[in-house]
Amino acid sequence: MGSVKDYFSSLGSGLASLVKGMQITGKEFITPKITEKYPEDRETVKVPERFRAVLTLKYDEEGRHKCIACGICQRNCPNDTITITSKMVDMPDGKKKRKLDKYVYDLGSCTFCQLCVTTCPQDALEFSNDFEQAVFTREKLVKQLNYLPEKEEPAPSPEELAKAAAEREAKIAAAKAAAEASATDVNTENKEN
Ligand code: SF4
Ligand code: SF4
DSSP: OOOHHHHHHHHHHHHHHHHHHHHHHHHHHHHHHHOOOOOOTTTTOOTTTTOEEEEEEEEEETTTTTOOOHHHHHOOOOOOOOOEEEEEEEOOOEEEEEEEEEEEEEEEOOOOOHHHHHHTTTTTTEEEEEOOOOOGGGHHHHHHHEEOOOOOOOOOOHOOOOOOHHHHHHHHHHHHHHHHHHHHHHHHHHHHO
């Protein structure tokens, strides 16, 4: 008799379990999906703006970046992920200026800590959310970020040219004065001896 009672008892708990399971299945069936059918939905997939996929230089609408090759991001990177080379170029006003030659970034060793972005004094860097970065070899993860051809510097204004000329004149005058003062000192010493 006991076994018949146990039979119906376990049948009842089995049915209750089945109903509960079907309830959960039914609920999930009508809940909006949060997973993406990638790559089928590549055209419509939404990646959050703040997702850090790859480091990039910010370019303005004229194709200029703001990097001055100061090297602060390179020094702050804990992983040696950034290698910057610079060059000295002659400016239209006759001065020399340090400019970025190559900004090389190794995505394969980046930890996305964003120290480079937050410490850049020029606000020249940002992370793109372009997450499709898969490649077949590690070498292809090394990217040159200043990939656009370098734009010419805007021509200096007449005021800037006049200021640069005045600075040059002042430097020449100071150098002459220092040389004359030094020659006078030598003459005085010779006479005393
Ligand atoms: S990206 Fe910023 S911190 Fe790095 S070298 Fe350029 S200006 Fe300096
Ligand atoms: S995010 Fe961090 S690890 Fe990556 S390049 Fe910038 S400082 Fe280096």
